[in-house]
Amino acid sequence: MEREFVELFEEWSEYYDDTVSGYDKEYRDVFHGYEQILDEVANRAQGHVLEFGVGTGNLTKRLLQAGLLVTGIEPSASMRRRAVEKLHGQILIENGDFLEFPTHKQVDTFVSTYAFHHLTDEEKEKAIVNYSKLLHPGGKIVFADTMYESKEADRAAIQQAKDAGFLNLATDLLTEYYTTIPFLQKVLKENGFDVSFTRCNQFVWIVEAQKL
Secondary structure (H helix, E strand, O other): OHHHHHHHHHHHOOOHHHHHOOOOHHHOOOOOOHHHHHHHHHHHOOOEEEEEOOOOOHHHHHHHHOOOEEEEEOOOHHHHHHHHHHOOOOOOEEOOOOOOOOOOOOOOEEEEEOOHHHOOHHHHHHHHHHHHHHOOOOOEEEEEEEEEOOHHHHHHHHHHHHHOOOHHHHHHHHHOOOEEHHHHHHHHHHOOEEEEEEEOOOOEEEEEEEEO
16 A cells, blocks of 8 residues: 555655656656646645645645645655645645545545555555545545556556666556556446546546545
């Protein structure tokens, strides 16, 4: 689950913002349109927003600028420190993850970018079941992450990365838990959500699910 990647993020916190800006050519396509992706997620959020995987606070900053009440959840201590510095202590960022997190008040929107793939499909389903119980009708899940239209598309992306000599990217695509759109659509519908998917780049889609 997500906690198994915490050590990686402890190290990555120092250069995460460089990576998402396109500095690393291996991950350039993954983060293509990064700023617009964050804007789109923030624009779809409403009310009290609980953000998973705050990282260095890039999405959080946009949510706050939109006038939303935000609770941040981040399992990496180094990332939490970077986010607090960037946001000048505007919000409390708590230790937690997609499956275990404090809820102090009603949540209207769960948001996340580039993080849900740290959960296996079984864990993703468990998380969605929980979010369905916590959200009132009209509440939302808005996640942006790498996902695929099919398992065949997943395998093709890995092979393309290998063919391009992007071995770090290929390893990530092999070892992390990237899911498929049909799987997420099925689980979300079974748990009472109306769901849509918007493609952002070669890898990333936004899934927007509203509780019926």
